[in-house]
Amino acid sequence: MASPTETLEFQAETRQLLQLVIHSIYSNKDIFLRELISNASDALDKLRLESLTDSDLAVDTSDLHIMLEVDREARTLTVRDNGIGMTRDDVVDLIGTIAKSGTASLLAKIKEAKDADAAQSLIGQFGVGFYSAFMVADKVTLRTRRAGTDQGTAWESDGEGTYTIAQADGLPVGTSVTLHLKPADGEDGLGDYLATWKIRQIVKQYSDFIRWPIRMATEPVGTDAGSGAEDGAEGAAASAPETLNSMKALWARPRSEVTQAEYNEFYQQISHDWQEPAETIHMRAEGTFEYEALLFIPAHAPFDLFSRDTKRGVQLYVKRVFIMDDCDALMPNYLRFVKGVVDAHDLSLNVSREILQHDRQITAVRRRLVKKVLAALKDLRTTNAETYAKLWEQFGRVLKEGLLEDRDNADTLLELVSAASTHDAQAPTTLREYVERMKDGQDTIYYLTGENRQMVENSPHMEAFTAKGYEVLILTDPVDEVWTDQIPAFDGHRFQSIAKGQVDLDGHADGDGSDEAKAEKAQREEDFAALLGWLRSTLAEHVKEVRLSTRLTTSAACLVGDAHDLTPTLEKMYRAMGQELAPVKRILELNPTHPLVTALHQAHKAGPETPALTDIAELVHGSALLAEGGDLPDPARFTRLLTDRLTHTL
Secondary structure (H helix, E strand, O other), X not given: OOOOOEEEEOOHHHHHHHHHHHHHHOOOOOHHHHHHHHHHHHHHHHHHHHHHHOOOOOOOOOOOOEEEEEEOOOXXXXXXXXXXXXXXXXXXXXXXXXXXXXXXXXXXXXXXXXXXXXXXXXXXXXXXXXXXXXXXXXXEEEEEEOOOOOOEEEEEEOOOXXXXXXXXXXXXXXXXXXEEEOOOOOOXXXXXXXXXXXXXXXXXXXXXXXXOOEXXXXXXXXXXXXXXXXXXXXXXXXXXXXXXXXXXXXXXXXXXXXXXXXXXXXHHHHHOOOOOOOEEEEEEEXXXXXXXXXXXXXXXXXXXXOOOOOOXXXXXXEOOEEEEEEEHHHOOHHHOOOEEEEEEOOOOOOOXXXXXXXXXXXXXXXXXXXXXXXXXXXXXXXXXXXXXXXXXXXHHHHHHHHHHHOHHHHHHXXXXXXXXXXXXXXXXXXXXXXXXXXXXXXXXXXXXXXXXXXXXXXXXXXXXXXXXXXXXXXXXXXOHHHHHHHOOEEOXXXXXXXXXOOOXXXXXXXXXXXXXXXXXHHHHHHHHHHHHHHHHHHOOOXXXXXXXXXXXXXXXXXXXXXXXXXXXXXXXXHHHOOXXXXXXXXXXXXXXXXXXHHHHHHHHHHOOOOHHHHHHHHXXXXXXXXXXXXXXXXXXXXXXXXXXXXXXXX
């Protein structure tokens, strides 16, 4: 006895997404057919792969294909495949529920998308293109049976809020999706989707490179809609099956025979990105290990670029047989935005991810692919600075992860780095350009990290560098805190945080490094020795050293770290990851020419060391902490001390 039909509700997020897809996402409704064909192609790929890895799976893979069927009288269009199929649980999980993390984020990004193309890209990347069928259909029926099972499933919905699901007997292995098309008398021209010429046009435009045959029963010329004759004319000759797509492996053709339009169409198919790629890399390797590769650098970042669950890698084929999506053995994590195909000639069809991770030939291929991608980016930076600037804005943060992951290519990655700088408030600079502008006698690349440009520019650490005209890189990505700590130098010039270690700008050729200046500095340190010693003792809980500063010109004080200390931001990052660290005390530097510091100096010399002086010492330390965007250890105490001191001045 067949199981009864159940009526279930879509997951709340699924309902929201359905409404967005149906009413506001796709400006071009033709895209629904591309999405359904893409899903069918994936099902065929999975069946082919499973038949190779599971000897007990009794399925016929001799004629895997996609069939498009039109019933003009019933106004239905069916997309049918004899692929892997689905179980009942698969149907509920994949269609009734968005079983992926980041759903709320996706919905927010779609609503915020500035144009339809951007929203379409988000939908495609999330993998829910099936819902686009409801743009043209007022009801969708899905019938499916998973390979290796006897029981089929029937699913049906009008896309409003519920769907029905029931057991279906006697189904072949595979999936059919039947669209009950909306009336054709509106402005949308939906009747065209029953016309052979329209379907042929859509398949050619969007799905020509699908590796499986896409077939359709077509009428002889003269009977199709739009040809001047009636679409279902009585007495028309019997229909014949026609394969609509070329099925040519684009990567296997010589580059000279492929147009950029074909590259763009293929990229859109494999990436579900509506925009054209920023760069195309087509390569062929011959010799002991032969392969072809077709890689694309997107023009914009996918919405889940920094998601923990982001899939990375490219599609792997062996002799044009699909093996796996997202082959991470072929592409490092910091190039996870690269899309494409690698077709290896000498691998086994039964190769697994575990085997690939340790295969020397795959490792060699990966090295070459990485070098090709980095070389393409370097060439783009040289030949098209505007396009490269946009790419760096999208992917610079992940490319800098490569400085930590890929030391073999660190020099190339450093050449790609683009950063904000005090040299130009509008345009970023490369490290090479920074070095070319360095002052005579300067051998250090100065930088300062922070949350944003405004905070960095207003930091007390900047004062002496601004006054003396030294350029400072402004680094505001979280990853900057890490790579600058681990990469020692660029082109022989070491990196130096202006918030760490000793800074002596007077030692350069343009500064005042005279004996008289050195003697004056020594005398000043002797004069302030007693105050510095008292402050070390008074603030011992918070700082490990107190000294006079050469980096301040207008601020009273600042906090700096020792050359090899963790920065406060990096310390927070490690603690957030659960690492236990001893508190990192920093160095308090005082500006000996600032009125507050000179007054404190005189008051301390006059003695005695009163509680009021201690309060002022705490306020100086707290003010320095706030000036760099730090967190006060006891905000309430700081506020009370500040209020008391202000009261005493009135």
